[in-house]
Amino acid sequence: MSIRMLRTLIAVADHGTFSAAADAVFVTHAAVSQQMRALEEQWQVAIFDRSTRTPELTPIGRAILAKAREVVRAYDDIVPSVMGDDGLSGRFTLGSAPTALTALVPFATAILKARYGDLHVALFPGLTTNLIHQVERNSLDAALVSKPPVVPRGLAWCPIASEELVLITSRRVTCTDPVRILRTNPFIRFSRDAVVGSIIESWLQANGIDVHDSMEMVGLEAISSLVMADLGVSIIPEPCVQVFNPLPLRRFSLAADNPPHRELGLVHPRDTTKSRVIEEVAAAMRRATAIGKFSSETIAGAL
Structure with a gap:
């Protein structure tokens, strides 16, 4: 053998x-x-x-x-485990849900690279379920995902941020009642193959809101662009790190008390000698989240 x-x-x-x-x-x-x-x-x-x-x-x-x-x-992990840098050099494979790739992940990676120049972070996008399977198979060192209902045995969950789910509409929608907006406009659905899509669907069912599906997609940018073109309304996670110059959309909270959220965090193997680098990745993500905005000015300030 x-x-x-x-x-x-x-x-x-x-x-x-x-x-x-x-x-x-x-x-x-x-x-x-x-x-x-x-x-x-x-x-x-x-x-x-x-x-x-x-x-x-x-x-x-x-x-x-x-x-x-x-x-x-x-x-x-034999070599990284005995290196004095605790694995903070070489290649680290990180999966990410698409919604985090436009601001949080690049911002955090820039912070990380500024401190550890010999660490190369290889990024792999994907949906939560698939990314978790890849971490289980040791194809990825860690993944930034929406928290699933059950974290598989053998994996650890490291919370990063909580993102409120909000209703977005174009400026041409004048109604201010979220329930009425959802019932009377075409609905651009966040894919139910994604954990966040399942959370949205559960919230709609729990509140007895029937929507008129017009499209079902994954990409946050694509959904936002379609909404801005007045092709429908949607429910999305409000990014914990805002992109520079966001699209001019109207945003509504879905509930005054206890609105729905999705929890964003890192999944990684419990037994790994890369725990030190995972701690640094999480710290960089939390710092990016604390700053809250992704721009050349905020990157320069963070570095």
Whole structure:
């Protein structure tokens, strides 16, 4: 058994087939099959159910996979764990929900880079559920996401900010009653594949508000532009860090008392030697949030 074999096993699980795994780890299909056979023979267990067209992990195979991820993660962390910089150099992979990529993440990354010039932050956008899976698979060191209903076992949650969900309309909408606006205008829905979209849908149902869907999207900028063009109204998270020169939209709180919010935070493995850099990433994000506005002037002031 070798780390290389464990990486191959993880690649098979992540990519679905031996052929796709072969491409991912840069070996032949035959080599992947040979490595998996060798693992099964060495451990005297069936890792894959080969009665199906595409080999599937057996129950014991899934248990082995979970341990393999832990072993590979620990192996990859050996050098950073003994370096005097606590891992504050080299490459750090960070996932981010799209809504945070226009201001919070670039602002925080600029703050981080100013202090740790040898740290390279590689950014990967995605929806919360997918990003959490990537953190679980050790494909990402951490991810900035909307807090899910349940944080998976083995991952830790580090809160960054709470963002109120607000109703946005164009300047041509003159009504000031949020419920009436929602019931009488086309609704541009935040994708229900995103956690924040599910929060919005739950709030609408809890308050008995029927909306007239016209579109369903993920991008905050795209939704805001469509609203400004008077193609509908929408509910979005009010960014904890405002972009420079935001679009001229009307904003309404959804409730005077206890309006809905989405919680934004970092998810990362509980057992990681990159805890020091994760602490610094979180600190930079909280500083950006405290400043609250993303512009050349605020960046210069923060650095």
